[in-house]
Amino acid sequence: MIGRIRTQTSEASQFLVDWMEHRTGIVTMLEHFLYEPVPKRGAWLYTLGSAVLFTITLQFLTGILLLFYYVPTTDHAWNSVSYIMNDAYFGQLIRGIHYWSANFLMAFIGLHMGQVFFSGGYKAPRELNWVVGVILLLLVIGLAFTGYLLRWDQDGFWASVVGMKIGSYSPFVGGYVVHFLLGGDAVGPATLSRFFAIHVWLLPAAIAPLIGAHLYLLRRHGVFGSEFEYTDRLAKLHERQRMEEYARYETVEEDEGEPYVGRRDRADREGYEEE
Amino acid sequence: MAELQKDPITRSDFLGFGVMGAIVGAILTIPPVAFVLSPIIKTDVLGESDVGTGWVEVGPVSKVPAEEPTHFVVSFPIQQVYGTKAVENPNVQDPNEKFTLRNAIWLSWKAPIKEQGRQGSNGDIIGKPERPKILDQKSSGFTESERKEIMSKLNVLSNSCAHLGCPVRWNEEKQLYLCPCHGGLYDINGGWVGGPPPRGMYRYTDAEVREDGKLYVKHKFNIEPGLNKQHPYVV
Ligand code: HEM
Ligand code: FES
Numbered sequence: 060m061i062g063r064i065r066t067q068t069s070e071a072s073q074f075l076v077d078w079m080e081h082r083t084g085i086v087t088m089l090e091h092f093l094y095e096p097v098p099k100r101g102a103w104l105y106t107l108g109s110a111v112l113f114t115i116t117l118q119f120l121t122g123i124l125l126l127f128y129y130v131p132t133t134d135h136a137w138n139s140v141s142y143i144m145n146d147a148y149f150g151q152l153i154r155g156i157h158y159w160s161a162n163f164l165m166a167f168i169g170l171h172m173g174q175v176f177f178s179g180g181y182k183a184p185r186e187l188n189w190v191v192g193v194i195l196l197l198l199v200i201g202l203a204f205t206g207y208l209l210r211w212d213q214d215g216f217w218a219s220v221v222g223m224k225i226g227s228y229s230p231f232v233g234g235y236v237v238h239f240l241l242g243g244d245a246v247g248p249a250t251l252s253r254f255f256a257i258h259v260w261l262l263p264a265a266i267a268p269l270i271g272a273h274l275y276l277l278r279r280h281g282v283f284g285s286e287f288e289y290t291d292r293l294a295k296l297h298e299r300q301r302m303e304e305y306a307r308y309e310t311v312e313e314d315e316g317e318p319y320v321g322r323r324d325r326a327d328r329e330g331y332e333e334e
Numbered sequence: 335m336a337e338l339q340k341d342p343i344t345r346s347d348f349l350g351f352g353v354m355g356a357i358v359g360a361i362l363t364i365p366p367v368a369f370v371l372s373p374i375i376k377t378d379v380l381g382e383s384d385v386g387t388g389w390v391e392v393g394p395v396s397k398v399p400a401e402e403p404t405h406f407v408v409s410f411p412i413q414q415v416y417g418t419k420a421v422e423n424p425n426v427q428d429p430n431e432k433f434t435l436r437n438a439i440w441l442s443w444k445a446p447i448k449e450q451g452r453q454g455s456n457g458d459i460i461g462k463p464e465r466p467k468i469l470d471q472k473s474s475g476f477t478e479s480e481r482k483e484i485m486s487k488l489n490v491l492s493n494s495c496a497h498l499g500c501p502v503r504w505n506e507e508k509q510l511y512l513c514p515c516h517g518g519l520y521d522i523n524g525g526w527v528g529g530p531p532p533r534g535m536y537r538y539t540d541a542e543v544r545e546d547g548k549l550y551v552k553h554k555f556n557i558e559p560g561l562n563k564q565h566p567y568v569v
Pocket of ligand 1: 115118119121122123125126129140154157158161164199202203206207208209210258259260263
């Protein structure tokens with residue numbers, strides 16, 4: 060009985076999968092996206108990028124949920140956050156996730172960049188992915204900065220004032236930066252409106268396609284494994300050496316053999332030059 | 335590329351495309367850019383301010399004690415988004431409801447500077463604050479010369495820290511203004527004593543006592559740069 064149900068369901072699901080694959084190619088696509096060989100050593104470090112992706116996704120999901128109750132006006136912003144915290148079901152959870160995930164996101168991005176930097180993963184042909192990554196970092200910093208004002212409490216308010224005043228010290232454009240962020244020359248309703256617009260529309264809209272580009276470039280070149288490429292290279296090298304050695308046994312007479320080490324050096328060099 | 339080369343662009347094509355491109359490009363970009371940047375155009379190019387430029391009442395100067403500063407909260411009317419005249423007037427529900435910018439003002443009596451300090455190394459050495467004698471006799475109806483004397487002895491300071499704008503408050507224990515954000519310290523005259531601020535506290539430059547004994551100010555500050563030579567910005 061159980062056995063029959065099992066075979067039937069697996070057949071049915073197989074049919075469904077095949078049907079979808081036939082029409083959309085989605086299964087191969089998913090396989091392509093989900094399965095990626097990574098180097099064995101330090102494999103866990105390669106999850107940092109996924110951690111960033113995961114936390115950003117959480118930000119998008121919880122952010123959209125917060126918008127159901129959040130009111131971006133000076134007279135109601137704080138009250139609406141208070142409502143989220145005290146009255147809405149699971150409000151504390153949703154807002155808490157948005158808050159903590161924002162914090163962890165920054166940490167993950169730092170670690171992820173460190174991993175790429177120290178493994179040399181930004182080198183050719185992956186330079187552009189580093190560039191896209193840096194733009195993403197700046198956009199996320201912008202999101203973290205603009206999000207903090209939205210609470211419209213003492214913490215968020217003064218942190219934003221301090222942040223804007225730091226901006227006022229930028230060379231040549233300081234005044235413009237502040238007036239742009241303030242939406243005038245005083246903290247007021249315009250300030251909150253623009254921070255809201257930037258936090259909820261401008262930056263998420265800019266970030267989404269760039270995440271796409273980042274992932275596309277990643278899949279195009281594969282994850283950079285210093286080990287991975289290195290072992291690959293080593294294997295090729297050894298293969299070449301073996302072939303050469305065979306050739307030597309066949310052509311060269313034993314007694315006038317050159318020192319083996321020299322040959323190995325040359326093969327090494329050639330191996331690298333080819334790369 | 336090859337396709338394009340077969341059909342070369344002539345000079346008039348090029349100019350036509352260039353001119354049309356510029357016109358269409360301008361039509362498409364100017365409105366949204368000007369829309370988003372209108373605060374910059376208004377404040378930096380046209381020199382307008384969101385904050386009302388008129389006199390605003392602070393409070394009776396006789397309330398300022400002899401030894402300690404005291405603060406008043408003032409509300410400057412502002413014109414921003416739903417605070418603008420165009421929006422406010424047609425739908426007056428409560429004529430008293432104004433959109434305002436609330437600022438705290440610290441008032442104290444000047445303490446004579448015995449020895450000028452040096453910004454960045456040590457603060458001024460100061461004496462005891464001097465409260466004008468006239469205030470012991472009356473709290474309003476001052477004559478012209480009495481008002482002059484009061485104003486020459488009064489410190490009218492903005493509570494916005496000269497470092498990055500946090501609100502400073504008077505610390506009774508230390509007898510100094512202390513900034514909660516990065517620990518900037520100022521003496522009772524608003525002079526720099528310690529911490530990151532590059533200069534002393536901002537003073538209101540337009541302040542006057544009137545016959546009713548109350549202080550009035552305009553939203554204007556002395557904003558000479560401090561040690562870092564940057565033009566400060568009072569938020
Ligand atoms: C990388 C992405 C994002 C980061 C780093 C980020 C960061 C933040 C931070 C730090 C806050 C203040 C939270 C608090 O202190 O309680 C905040 C608030 C908020 N965010 Fe985001 N956010 C992101 C994406 C989004 C998105 C995509 C949306 C909506 C589409 C959104 C909507 C909101 C709303 C409505 C608030 C105000 C509610 C509150 O203060 O709890 N956020 N965000
Ligand atoms: S803002 Fe006052 S010390 Fe930094």
